[in-house]
Amino acid sequence: MALLQIKNLNVSFLINGESLPVISGVNLNIGENETLVLAGESGSGKTITSLSITKLLPKNSVVTSGEVHFLGTDLLQLKESELCRVRGAEIAYVFQEPTSFLNPIFTIGNQLMEVIILHQGVDRDAAYSIAVELLRQTKLSSPERLMHSYPHQLSGGMNQRVFLAMSLACRPRLLIADEPTTALDVTVEAEILRLLKEFKDKLGFALLFITHNLSLARKIADRICIMYQGRIVEEAGVNDIFTAPRHPHTQKLLWAYEKIGRL
Amino acid sequence: MIGNKSLFLGAAIIIFFTFMALAAPFLTEYEPALIDGSNLLMPPSARHLLGTDSLGRDLASRIFYGARISLSIGILAVGVATVLGVFFGSLAAFYGGILDSLLMRLVDIMLCFPTFYLILGIAAITQPSVFNIVLIIGLTSWMQPARLIRSEILSLKEREFIQAAKAIGASNMRIILRHLLPNALGPVLVNATLGIGGAIMVESGLSFLGLGVQPPIPSWGNILMESKSTLGVAWWITVFPGLAILITILGFNFLAEGLKKKIG
Amino acid sequence: MEKILELRNISKVFSIERGLFKKEIGGLKALDNINLSLNEGAVCGLVGESGSGKTTLAKILLKLIPATSGEVWFNPNKITRLRKDVQIIFQNPYASLNPKMRIFEIISEPLVIHQIVPRHQIKDRVIQLLNRVGLDAMAFSRYPRQFSGGQRQRICIARALAAEPKVLVLDEPISSLDLTVQAEMLDFFILLKEKLELTYLFISHNLAVIKRIADYIYVIKEGKIVEEGTSWLIFDQPKHIYTQQLLASAKN
Numbered sequence: 001m002a003l004l005q006i007k008n009l010n011v012s013f014l015i016n017g018e019s020l021p022v023i024s025g026v027n028l029n030i031g032e033n034e035t036l037v038l039a040g041e042s043g044s045g046k047t048i049t050s051l052s053i054t055k056l057l058p059k060n061s062v063v064t065s066g067e068v069h070f071l072g073t074d075l076l077q078l079k080e081s082e083l084c085r086v087r088g089a090e091i092a093y094v095f096q097e098p099t100s101f102l103n104p105i106f107t108i109g110n111q112l113m114e115v116i117i118l119h120q121g122v123d124r125d126a127a128y129s130i131a132v133e134l135l136r137q138t139k140l141s142s143p144e145r146l147m148h149s150y151p152h153q154l155s156g157g158m159n160q161r162v163f164l165a166m167s168l169a170c171r172p173r174l175l176i177a178d179e180p181t182t183a184l185d186v187t188v189e190a191e192i193l194r195l196l197k198e199f200k201d202k203l204g205f206a207l208l209f210i211t212h213n214l215s216l217a218r219k220i221a222d223r224i225c226i227m228y229q230g231r232i233v234e235e236a237g238v239n240d241i242f243t244a245p246r247h248p249h250t251q252k253l254l255w256a257y258e259k260i261g262r263l
Numbered sequence: 264m265i266g267n268k269s270l271f272l273g274a275a276i277i278i279f280f281t282f283m284a285l286a287a288p289f290l291t292e293y294e295p296a297l298i299d300g301s302n303l304l305m306p307p308s309a310r311h312l313l314g315t316d317s318l319g320r321d322l323a324s325r326i327f328y329g330a331r332i333s334l335s336i337g338i339l340a341v342g343v344a345t346v347l348g349v350f351f352g353s354l355a356a357f358y359g360g361i362l363d364s365l366l367m368r369l370v371d372i373m374l375c376f377p378t379f380y381l382i383l384g385i386a387a388i389t390q391p392s393v394f395n396i397v398l399i400i401g402l403t404s405w406m407q408p409a410r411l412i413r414s415e416i417l418s419l420k421e422r423e424f425i426q427a428a429k430a431i432g433a434s435n436m437r438i439i440l441r442h443l444l445p446n447a448l449g450p451v452l453v454n455a456t457l458g459i460g461g462a463i464m465v466e467s468g469l470s471f472l473g474l475g476v477q478p479p480i481p482s483w484g485n486i487l488m489e490s491k492s493t494l495g496v497a498w499w500i501t502v503f504p505g506l507a508i509l510i511t512i513l514g515f516n517f518l519a520e521g522l523k524k525k526i527g
Numbered sequence: 528m529e530k531i532l533e534l535r536n537i538s539k540v541f542s543i544e545r546g547l548f549k550k551e552i553g554g555l556k557a558l559d560n561i562n563l564s565l566n567e568g569a570v571c572g573l574v575g576e577s578g579s580g581k582t583t584l585a586k587i588l589l590k591l592i593p594a595t596s597g598e599v600w601f602n603p604n605k606i607t608r609l610r611k612d613v614q615i616i617f618q619n620p621y622a623s624l625n626p627k628m629r630i631f632e633i634i635s636e637p638l639v640i641h642q643i644v645p646r647h648q649i650k651d652r653v654i655q656l657l658n659r660v661g662l663d664a665m666a667f668s669r670y671p672r673q674f675s676g677g678q679r680q681r682i683c684i685a686r687a688l689a690a691e692p693k694v695l696v697l698d699e700p701i702s703s704l705d706l707t708v709q710a711e712m713l714d715f716f717i718l719l720k721e722k723l724e725l726t727y728l729f730i731s732h733n734l735a736v737i738k739r740i741a742d743y744i745y746v747i748k749e750g751k752i753v754e755e756g757t758s759w760l761i762f763d764q765p766k767h768i769y770t771q772q773l774l775a776s777a778k779n
Contacts, residue, residue: 041705185576186732190776212706256710260701263735263762263777423622426591427683431637431690432610445627 002029002069003206004053004174009066011045011052022048022061023230030174035200035207037217037238039253040227046210049227050176054087055080071173089119092167096179098159102151108135108162109147112169119170134165138195157188161195168199175200178210193220214257218242226250270521276514280507284330293321295328296479304497314499316489322499325481326507332482333511336397337463343401345455348408353447355409356416357439363413370406378403382465386474396475400462407458408451415447449526453519460515467508483508528566531605531694531726532588532613537561537597539583539750557583559750561597565694567605570720570727572741572758574734574773580750581730582618585698588728589615605693611641614687618699620679624671630657630682631667637690656685661715677708688723695720696728701736713739734777738762746770 006028012019023045030036038046051057053068054075068075075086087093095101103111112131113124122130128147135143138161151159160180167175177196181189197220200207211217217224221238226249234247245251283290293311299319307314313323355366385399419425420443428442463483469475470484478485483504490501539558557580565571575581586592588599590609606612617623624633634653638644644652654664660681671679680700687695697716701709717740720727731737737744737758744761746754746769754767765771 041707186734186776187576187772214706252707256707259710259739260713260733260735261706263738263774423617423619424625426586427615427617427623427686428625428636429591430589430610430615431686432608432640433636434640437640441628442625446625 003032003034003071004028004030004208005067005069006049006053007067007069009049009052009068010064011048011057011061011066012064014060014062019064021064021230023052026066026230026232028225028232028235030206030208032173032206033200033204035209035220035222037221037224038208038210038227039212039214039217039224041212041253043229044227045230046227047178050093050178050208050210052076053176054083054091056087056093088115088167088172089170090172091174091176092170092172094160094163094167094175094177094180096182098156098163099151101163102159104151107148107150108154112147112162112166115166115169130169131165134169135162137199138162138165139191155188157184157192160184160188160192164192164195164199168203168205171203172205174206174208176208176210179212180209181216182211182213189216196220213261214253215261226253267521267524269517270525273514273516273518273521276510277518280330280334280511280514283327284334287324287327287331290327291321291324293324295320295325295481297321297324304493306497307499313503314497316486316497316500317493322486322503325486326483326503329481329483329486329504330507330511332393332476332480333463333466333484333508336393336400336466336476336482337459337515339397340400340404340462340466341455341458343397344404344458345408345451347401347405348410349412349444349448349451351405352409352412353416353439353444356413356420357435357443366409366413370409373403373406376403379465379468382469383472383474386469391474391477393476393480396466396469400465404458404462407454411450411454412444412447415450416443419443419446453523453526456515456519456522460512460519463508463512463515528568529602529605530564531567531602533564533600534561534584534588535598535600537563537584537587537594537599539580539587539592540595557750558587558594561747561750561752563745563752563755565726565728566743567602567693567726568724569743570729570741572737572744573728573730573747574732574737574744575730575747576732576773578749579747581747582698584747585615585696585728585730588696589613608641611637611690612692613694613696614690614692615696615698616680616683616687616700619703620676620683621703623683624679626671629668629670633671633682634685634689637686641690643689643691652689653685656689659688660685676704677712680704680712684719692725694726694728696730698730699732700729702731702733709736716740734762734773746773 006026009023009026010021011023012021026049038049040046048057048061052063055063057063063076066076070086070091075083109128109131112134113127116122116127116130117124132143132147135146140146140158140161154162181192184192209220218238223235223237224241225232226234226247228249234241234245234250241250242254245254297320299315302311302315302319304317305311305315311321311323313326316322316325351366355363381403382399386396389395425438425442428438433442466475466482467484467487470482471487473488476482476485486500486504493500537558538560540554540556543553543555561584573581573584583592587594590599601609631653634656635649638649638652657664657666662678662681671682674682701712704712713736719725729737729740741758744756744758745752746761746767748769754761754765754770761770762774765774
């Protein structure tokens with residue numbers, strides 16, 4: 001039984017009274033503890049797909065039809081208040097630019113503790129220890145000092161680890177990572193990916209990883225879905241995608257990957 | 264453009280008053296300075312649409328011709344201020360260093376003076392004339408455009424397309440005129456539009472106090488000068504020029520807001 | 528192969544200023560004693576991560592910013608006018624074009640500045656340049672915002688080529704583009720170099736890209752060149768630990 005089942009999802013943008021389709025007929029399944037990579041170029045609809053899962057859509061966009069079944073419930077039918085309980089606790093997100101998603105005027109410790117208190121219902125002291133322990137697990141040095149630092153004082157890589165810590169604070173069943181390492185250096189990227197894998201093995205969650213970088217996909221995916229112009233054009237196990245791609249767009253991506261994605 | 268309501272409304276108001284100013288001779292048969300002893304302080308009627316003043320002059324005519332003076336002073340004064348401000352501000356921002364420091368200190372010093380009283384003081388000791396008023400207002404309002412263009416250019420300077428212009432060999436003059444200014448003028452334009460309303464306000468104030476445009480040349484401000492003594496008996500002398508000033512300034516404010524939205 | 532340009536003992540410190548007379552109170556060392564030489568007709572690769580100083584190095588090479596110490600040397604037989612013979616393509620195609628200028632004006636500007644062709648031939652030359660980068664003359668009266676990232680980068684290339692340069696400095700020219708567009712552009716750069724007999728300094732953090740295009744490679748870390756050598760040597764027998772780390776991360 002799949003953890004997440006997206007059935008025939010259609011999302012449109014509303015501009016000047018006109019409705020422009022962004023994603024059409026998207027079907028996607030993720031099993032427990034599986035890593036599914038959603039790959040495609042910019043504008044292919046991968047981010048919108050991931051945001052639609054918990055109805056985190058930007059202002060002018062709307063789900064026109066489809067279902068998103070998570071642990072037996074259709075998330076799209078839930079009210080905002082009910083969805084809030086799912087977001088963060090059951091389904092967590094990690095985005096590309098950690099610095100813009102972390103509040104610049106609160107300390108790292110403050111933000112971490114807020115998430116912990118909100119979802120685990122413990123008091124401040126307990127939250128503090130949990131937060132420090134989380135930071136330690138992300139292999140950040142001097143976690144105590146970091147608790148009192150602000151996002152702008154840390155590098156992109158460090159902030160991404162903090163963000164990861166925040167997302168995992170509540171032991172979600174599904175982690176959605178949208179281009180989490182695109183803005184980072186290649187050495188930092190390798191570390192973040194290693195960390196992600198460690199957490200996944202230890203805590204046990206499903207991972208929906210969005211990227212345009214096929215070499216990255218190859219390193220972490222169990223299965224890959226290729227998106228192109230708002231549709232899923234191919235879906236296969238990671239080895240099959242690389243050895244026997246069927247859709248012309250997949251083949252084009254692989255051609256590019258051979259040229260510049262592979263050493 | 265209709266979608267941008269502020270822009271539309273503002274433009275409509277200003278076109279209205281501009282038309283009034285330009286077409287003044289055709290809109291009224293009375294000379295603004297024509298004194299008519301037999302028709303002093305007449306309320307609005309069929310013969311005198313907006314009434315007459317204490318010298319029997321047709322108020323409507325004075326307001327139409329007054330539009331010419333108030334609008335031109337407003338626009339010219341802001342023109343002077345903007346040209347001066349853009350000139351100093353862009354050079355300071357582009358060359359930086361001591362030049363920039365000095366200019367900013369000059370701006371700070373000028374801003375220490377309460378502008379209106381500064382203008383009042385200067386107006387009191389100089390010959391009141393349209394030319395002088397434009398100069399006085401212009402020379403005391405260049406600071407805001409200077410600061411605006413400076414901050415725009417400082418941030419634009421580091422943008423890649425400016426570096427690219429340098430790399431292909433563009434001279435400093437070319438970079439400032441073709442690359443920096445066209446991209447930096449947006450906020451300055453919005454500020455200038457607002458400034459015209461402000462300048463009209465200042466001119467009206469000066470003329471109201473007798474230090475601005477001198478009668479018999481009509482300006483909305485000096486028409487109001489009479490209203491001090493006639494408020495009880497001739498409400499039209501206060502209301503109509505007052506309304507003209509109010510609506511015109513509102514018009515410029517709407518236009519500025521509309522431009523701001525457009526420039527984004 | 529003759530040397531066409533050289534960076535000799537280049538150091539750059541960004542000073543932190545304060546006060547009315549901009550007094551210097553501290554500094555950030557961006558580049559430390561850089562030595563780099565470029566041979567005519569070669570493709571020199573500069574590999575470094577963000578913050579390594581590679582963009583600063585590019586800007587100093589083009590004398591867009593001054594070095595704190597050291598010399599930028601150009602071969603006087605090959606490079607007579609810096610602003611014409613050496614051109615640069617920047618990383619961000621969304622910021623490298625003046626949003627208020629039409630494509631025609633953008634590309635013709637170098638032609639005008641350096642008086643490369645007489646006035647009446649400018650239009651034809653611009654069409655030629657557009658065709659060379661794979662765009663058609665319809666682009667003339669359009670603005671940059673009407674084009675995609677890859678197309679904008681091509682417009683930047685057309686602008687650079689308008690000056691008829693001998694050396695092209697490319698600062699992460701494809702990094703902000705989609706994967707398939709990156710691959711196309713890389714092929715295009717390789718073709719262009721052959722056709723126009725250019726010399727490249729190609730800056731990138733992507734080792735696969737560098738491997739495809741560069742003959743000789745410099746590796747830069749925190750403002751210092753930690754290793755240099757031919758492409759084969761660097762990829763097969765990296766000596767410095769940082770180079771080895773980079774290769775390991777890319778392969779892993």
